Amino acid sequence: MQSTYKELEKKIRALEKEIASVKLQNLELNKKSLIHETIFSNLPLFIMIIDFQGNVEDMSALLLKSTGLNLEKENPIKGGELLKCIHHQDNPEGCGFGPHCKTCEIRRTIQNTINTGESHYKVEAELISFDRIIGKRILLLSTALLKQSDKKIVVLIEDITEQKKFETALTEQTDFLNALIETISNPIFYKNSDGRYTGCNKSFENFTGMKRSDIIGKTVYEIGPKKLAHKYHQKDQQLFENPGTQHYEWKIGTPGGKIRDVIFDKATLHDVNGNVTGLVGVISDITERKHAEDLIRKLSQMLMQAQERERQMISCELHDSIAQNLSTLKLYFARILVDQPSLAEKLREQRADISQLIDQIIMDVRNLAYDLRPPSLDHLGLVHALEVFCEEFAAKNKIDVNFHAVGIDGITISPEMEINLYRLVHEALSNVQKHASATRVVIKFVGAYPHIILRIEDNGKGFDLKDRERSMINEKRMGIWSMKERANLLQGRMDIHSQLNRGTKIVIKLLLKDKKKWMGKNRL
Numbered sequence: 358m359q360s361t362y363k364e365l366e367k368k369i370r371a372l373e374k375e376i377a378s379v380k381l382q383n384l385e386l387n388k389k390s391l392i393h394e395t396i397f398s399n400l401p402l403f404i405m406i407i408d409f410q411g412n413v414e415d416m417s418a419l420l421l422k423s424t425g426l427n428l429e430k431e432n433p434i435k436g437g438e439l440l441k442c443i444h445h446q447d448n449p450e451g452c453g454f455g456p457h458c459k460t461c462e463i464r465r466t467i468q469n470t471i472n473t474g475e476s477h478y479k480v481e482a483e484l485i486s487f488d489r490i491i492g493k494r495i496l497l498l499s500t501a502l503l504k505q506s507d508k509k510i511v512v513l514i515e516d517i518t519e520q521k522k523f524e525t526a527l528t529e530q531t532d533f534l535n536a537l538i539e540t541i542s543n544p545i546f547y548k549n550s551d552g553r554y555t556g557c558n559k560s561f562e563n564f565t566g567m568k569r570s571d572i573i574g575k576t577v578y579e580i581g582p583k584k585l586a587h588k589y590h591q592k593d594q595q596l597f598e599n600p601g602t603q604h605y606e607w608k609i610g611t612p613g614g615k616i617r618d619v620i621f622d623k624a625t626l627h628d629v630n631g632n633v634t635g636l637v638g639v640i641s642d643i644t645e646r647k648h649a650e651d652l653i654r655k656l657s658q659m660l661m662q663a664q665e666r667e668r669q670m671i672s673c674e675l676h677d678s679i680a681q682n683l684s685t686l687k688l689y690f691a692r693i694l695v696d697q698p699s700l701a702e703k704l705r706e707q708r709a710d711i712s713q714l715i716d717q718i719i720m721d722v723r724n725l726a727y728d729l730r731p732p733s734l735d736h737l738g739l740v741h742a743l744e745v746f747c748e749e750f751a752a753k754n755k756i757d758v759n760f761h762a763v764g765i766d767g768i769t770i771s772p773e774m775e776i777n778l779y780r781l782v783h784e785a786l787s788n789v790q791k792h793a794s795a796t797r798v799v800i801k802f803v804g805a806y807p808h809i810i811l812r813i814e815d816n817g818k819g820f821d822l823k824d825r826e827r828s829m830i831n832e833k834r835m836g837i838w839s840m841k842e843r844a845n846l847l848q849g850r851m852d853i854h855s856q857l858n859r860g861t862k863i864v865i866k867l868l869l870k871d872k873k874k875w876m877g878k879n880r881l
C-alpha cells in the first residue's frame with residue numbers, strides 16, 4: 358500500500374513537472390507568436406510565407422491590405438498573383454510556369470532557396486505589375502527557409518521603385534551638371550572646409566597646367582607658390598568666416614609665365630543642416646577686357662588732350678583773328694556814309710542796327726573764345742582764374758561759393774594740369790547749378806607734398822551714386838565720367854560721396870612727385 362502511494366506521489370510529481378514544462382513551452386510559444394504577431398501585423402513590411410509549390414500560406418497585414426485579397430476565400434493564391442505580376446496567367450498551368458517565369462529573378466531567387474536552403478538578402482528584381490497603373494516596379498527580395506516548419510519559405514519584399522526613380526533622376530541631373538561644368542570655358546574648382554580641392558573642370562586643369570588627379574586632395578599650398586597660396590588661403594578663410602558669396606579681382610601667373618587679370622566668384626557649400634562643407638569658385642579671365650578698357654581710357658584721354666589743344670587753337674583764332682577783324686569791320690562801317698547828311702532816316706536807322714549787331718557778334722565771339730579757353734588762366738594763373746570763375750558763378754546763380762586755396766602758389770602746375778583742374782571745377786559747379794538745388798558750395802584746393810587735393814562740397818539734395826550710375830550710361834550723361842577720366846589723366850583719382858538730402862562731396866587727389874615742382878612756401 359505504502360509503495361503504491363509512494364509511486365503515485367512520484368507520478369504526480371512527474372506529471373506536475375511535465376505540466377510545468379508544457380506551461381513553460383506554451384509561454385515560450387505565446388511569446389514567439391506574439392513576436393510573430395507584432396512583425397506580421399504591425400511592422401510596415403511586405404512579408405509572405407509560401408510553400409514549395411509557390412502557394413501563399415500567410416502574409417503580413419500590410420501586404421494583405423495593399424493587395425485587397427482574402428486568403429481564406431481565394432486560397433490557394435500564387436506568389437505571382439499576390440505581387441500582381443502581369444505574367445502570372447501567361448501559362449495554363451499558372452504562375453511559375455510561363456515562359457517569362459524562366460527569366461524571372463523573383464522566381465529564380467525563391468527557387469534557389471527551396472533547392473539549396475540558402476537565404477538571400479536584398480536581391481534586386483524587376484516586376485511588371487498590373488496594379489492600378491501598369492508599370493515596372495523594382496523590388497528588393499530577401500528569402501529564407503522557415504525553420505521548424507515543413508517546406509515553407511519566408512519572403513521579405515521591399516519596393517524601391519520610387520527610390521530608384523529618384524536615384525536615376527539624381528544621376529541624370531548630376532551627369533547634366535558635370536557635362537555643363539566641363540563645357541563651361543571658365544575654370545571652376547571646389548574645395549572642402551579644410552581647403553582641399555575636391556574637384557575641378559577641364560578648364561581649371563588647362564588654367565593651372567595640372568591634371569585633376571594631381572589637384573584633388575591637395576591644398577593650395579601644395580600646388581601653388583607659397584606667397585600666393587597664403588593669399589588664396591586667407592581669402593578662403595574670409596569666406597568661411599562669412600559664409601555666402603565672394604567677388605574680387607586678382608592677378609594670377611599662368612603656367613606659361615604670363616600674368617592674367619581675373620575675377621574670382623566664390624560661394625560656400627552647405628549640408629542639410631546649413632553647416633559649411635566647402636566652397637565652389639569660378640574664375641573669369643578679364644585680361645582682354647582690361648586691355649580693351651585701358652585702350653579706351655588711353656584713347657579717351659588722348660581725345661581730351663586733342664580737344665583741349667583744338668579748343669585753345671579755336672579760342673585763339675576767335676579772339677585774335679575773328680574778333681579783331683570784326684572790330685576793324687565795325688570801325689570801317691562807322692566811317693561809311695558819315696559825310697552823307699542827306700542820308701535817309703530809314704537808312705540811318707538800319708546803319709545803327711547793323712552797328713549794334715556787329716557789337717553783339719564781337720561780344721559773342723569773345724565769350725565763346727573765353728569759354729573755350731579762359732584767358733584768365735594764362736593771365737592770372739589757376740588759383741586766381743578759379744577765384745574769378747567762382748565769383749562770377751556765385752553772382753550769376755545766387756549760390757554762395759566759398760573758395761580756399763592753400764599751399765598751391767609755390768607749385769609749378771603744368772598748363773595741361775591747370776586747364777584740367779579748371780574744367781573739373783567748371784563741371785562740378787555746373788552740376789551743382791543743374792542738379793543740386795544747393796545754397797552753398799565750399800571748394801578747397803590744397804597742395805601738400807606729394808598730393809594736390811581738390812574738394813568740392815555742396816549742401817544740395819545729393820544723389821544715390823550706385824543707383825544713378827546705371828542710368829547715367831543709358832542717358833549718355835558724360836560729366837562725371839569725364840571728370841573721372843580727367844583725374845586719371847592727371848595720374849590721380851576722383852571719389853564722389855553723395856547721399857540723398859545730404860549734399861555731394863567730390864574729392865580729387867593728384868600725385869605730383871617731382872620735388873622740383875614744389876617750390877616757394879612748399880619748398881621741401
Ligand SMILES: Nc1ncnc2c1ncn2[C@@H]1O[C@H](COP(=O)(O)OP(=O)(O)O)[C@@H](O)[C@H]1O
Pocket residue numbers: 788789791792793815817818819820825829834835836837838861
Ligand atoms: N552736385 C550734384 N548734386 C546732385 N546730383 C548730382 C550732382 N552732380 C551730379 N548729379 C547727378 O549725377 C548725374 C550725372 O551727372 P553728369 O554725369 O555730370 O551728367 P549731366 O550733368 O549731364 O546730367 C546728374 O544727372 C545728377 O542726377
Ligand SMILES: [Mg+2]
Pocket residue numbers: 784787788836837
Ligand atoms: Mg554734368
